[in-house]
Amino acid sequence: MAYLLFQLKKVVKNKLTPICLSILILILGVVLFLNLRTTPQFTLQAGAQKEGMYYQTENTKLKQNLKQQKKNSDLYQETEQDINSNQKIANQDYQIQKAAQAAKWQLAYTLMWQKKQHEKKHLENIADQIDPAQVTETNNKLKFFAYLKRKPLAYESQDMPVTGIQFWLHLNEQYLPYLFTLVALFILTLLLTEPYHQKLDLTRLNPISKWRQALTEISAGLILLGGSFLVINLLMIIAATIFAGSGNLAFPYLTYKFVNGRMITNFVASGNLILPIIVLQLLGLLFLVVLVRFLAKIFRAQLPTLLLAILLVLGVNVAVIAVPMLRKISAWLPVTYLNAVDTVSGKLGMLYQNSQLNFSSGIIVLLGSTVIILALTVIVEYAHSRA
Amino acid sequence: MLEVNHLTIKTRQPILHDFSYQFIPGQFYQIAAENGLGKTSFLRAITNLIPIATGKIRLEGKPYAQNMDKVFFFESNDWLNPNLNSLDYLKFIKNMWHSQVNLADELAFLGVQDYAKVPIKKYSLGMKQKLLVAMYFVSDAEYYLMDEITNGLDEASRRQLYDRLAQEVMHKNKCIIMTSHYSSELRMVNAHRLVLEQQMMREVQE
Numbered sequence: 001m002a003y004l005l006f007q008l009k010k011v012v013k014n015k016l017t018p019i020c021l022s023i024l025i026l027i028l029g030v031v032l033f034l035n036l037r038t039t040p041q042f043t044l045q046a047g048a049q050k051e052g053m054y055y056q057t058e059n060t061k062l063k064q065n066l067k068q069q070k071k072n073s074d075l076y077q078e079t080e081q082d083i084n085s086n087q088k089i090a091n092q093d094y095q096i097q098k099a100a101q102a103a104k105w106q107l108a109y110t111l112m113w114q115k116k117q118h119e120k121k122h123l124e125n126i127a128d129q130i131d132p133a134q135v136t137e138t139n140n141k142l143k144f145f146a147y148l149k150r151k152p153l154a155y156e157s158q159d160m161p162v163t164g165i166q167f168w169l170h171l172n173e174q175y176l177p178y179l180f181t182l183v184a185l186f187i188l189t190l191l192l193t194e195p196y197h198q199k200l201d202l203t204r205l206n207p208i209s210k211w212r213q214a215l216t217e218i219s220a221g222l223i224l225l226g227g228s229f230l231v232i233n234l235l236m237i238i239a240a241t242i243f244a245g246s247g248n249l250a251f252p253y254l255t256y257k258f259v260n261g262r263m264i265t266n267f268v269a270s271g272n273l274i275l276p277i278i279v280l281q282l283l284g285l286l287f288l289v290v291l292v293r294f295l296a297k298i299f300r301a302q303l304p305t306l307l308l309a310i311l312l313v314l315g316v317n318v319a320v321i322a323v324p325m326l327r328k329i330s331a332w333l334p335v336t337y338l339n340a341v342d343t344v345s346g347k348l349g350m351l352y353q354n355s356q357l358n359f360s361s362g363i364i365v366l367l368g369s370t371v372i373i374l375a376l377t378v379i380v381e382y383a384h385s386r387a
Numbered sequence: 388m389l390e391v392n393h394l395t396i397k398t399r400q401p402i403l404h405d406f407s408y409q410f411i412p413g414q415f416y417q418i419a420a421e422n423g424l425g426k427t428s429f430l431r432a433i434t435n436l437i438p439i440a441t442g443k444i445r446l447e448g449k450p451y452a453q454n455m456d457k458v459f460f461f462e463s464n465d466w467l468n469p470n471l472n473s474l475d476y477l478k479f480i481k482n483m484w485h486s487q488v489n490l491a492d493e494l495a496f497l498g499v500q501d502y503a504k505v506p507i508k509k510y511s512l513g514m515k516q517k518l519l520v521a522m523y524f525v526s527d528a529e530y531y532l533m534d535e536i537t538n539g540l541d542e543a544s545r546r547q548l549y550d551r552l553a554q555e556v557m558h559k560n561k562c563i564i565m566t567s568h569y570s571s572e573l574r575m576v577n578a579h580r581l582v583l584e585q586q587m588m589r590e591v592q593e
Contacts, residue, residue: 002479002482013470013471197465200431200436385435
């Protein structure tokens with residue numbers, strides 16, 4: 001315990017640690033601020049209002065065109081049909097707007113679902129002229145509103161999330177896998193390269209066994225990363241909750257799944273994703289600790305350890321996105337799973353078109369790599385002692 | 388007893404050749420040599436920090452790794468973490484070496500208590516060196532391996548240190564191995580003097 005505390009103090013008392021964490025919190029705070037500022041434009045009411053206004057403007061133009069057309073012509077009748085259709089949509093949008101304003105969510109979602117159903121039929125009729133992504137998008141929206149029709153929860157924007165749970169998911173999907181990993185690698189380098197002076201391993205002077213030494217180093221790393229990660233996440237959830245409410249755990253979240261080689265999308269309660277995400281994140285942090293420890297044992301110096309850790313973790317992560325060949329083996333690369341949200345939701349598998357990329361493979365690969373790196377560390381230590 | 392048999396140390400160049408000696412508890416040993424001849428490397432070799440070329444080092448009949456809590460070695464104040472303070476180090480050492488000494492007494496010995504909670508980065512050389520001395524006494528280990536420990540200490544502190552070391556040897560049966568630039572630097576009665584030159588270490592009479 002005394003050794004563990006001593007290790008923790010070395011990093012906690014280093015001013016660079018709170019500075020890095022504060023910068024990270026500040027960046028996330030700015031993200032929340034910007035989301036809060038723009039979220040009024042992404043509510044259900046705002047969407048319906050914008051669409052309604054668009055169709056009204058279109059109708060004004062069409063009505064002017066109508067004046068210049070012959071009454072019995074086909075064009076005249078077509079324009080009239082368009083005006084009626086647009087008016088119908090605009091009326092529907094107005095009803096959605098009213099229902100959402102009055103928090104009559106059941107009605108609002110039923111209307112939205114009907115609208116998307118209509119949109120789907122229309123897209124099916126002109127399927128050969130449009131981008132298939134548009135059809136997928138409409139299908140997803142249809143499933144989204146079908147879910148909300150069954151469970152009429154207050155609307156939470158997923159484009160600009162601000163409610164506690166949705167914002168947490170947003171941060172852990174878009175920002176923390178990269179920003180926190182960078183800070184984590186820095187903190188771990190501070191912790192695990194500190195006992196090396198002139199390449200001498202000063203931990204060898206501590207009167208404890210190698211196993212206890214290893215356990216203490218790994219525990220210290222995990223406590224530091226886990227603690228900072230928890231504090232950052234809690235702070236952000238609390239801040240988002242204060243400004244926009246906590247949100248509902250049952251609010252739908254888009255998930256992807258490969259079934260017989262085909263990608264199937266589905267909406268599940270956001271709360272169902274939280275536990276698997278946390279499990280994967282914890283294993284990801286453990287992997288980072290053992291990886292940096294391994295590099296520290298090899299290089300016995302701060303800068304080479306940090307540089308290689310960044311290249312191996314963030315570099316490979318970026319390389320997987322950029323190099324199509326790497327995507328095929330991405331399921332076997334532990335750094336792929338740093339984005340726990342996208343792994344659990346199946347979005348990563350969809351993006352890389354790799355059906356093996358899922359929560360189960362994440363657990364296996366992260367645990368397996370941790371064990372392999374630990375074994376390699378023992379070999380490196382043995383080689384150093386024999387050198 | 389710290390027993391060294393046919394010890395040969397080579398780093399980039401040969402340091403020590405075929406050295407055999409017994410360091411006995413209750414005795415004080417001074418190793419003198421010019422700079423760069425390998426005094427520090429010898430202490431590092433004893434504590435497994437650097438590998439030895441040949442020979443055997445036994446501490447109470449066992450390898451050092453099995454008797455680490457009997458030895459305290461902290462080479463220089465460069466090893467201190469500048470963000471920590473004296474109290475952090477002394478508490479850690481007291482716990483790790485299972486020492487029973489009174490921390491307050493040791494803090495008071497060279498006046499470390501005056502800056503015990505100040506971060507080491509704000510210390511002068513003398514303050515760091517006093518902390519180093521306190522770390523040895525707090526460890527209360529049976530063997531002290533001290534590398535030019537008096538560097539940066541003022542005259543009064545040096546005198547205090549030597550008096551204390553003499554007491555530790557006499558009353559606590561400690562074995563103290565101290566390196567220094569010059570054999571004349573040491574002021575201990577009945578000290579064994581070893582000189583390291585041309586890769587050979589031998590005991591010399593005053």
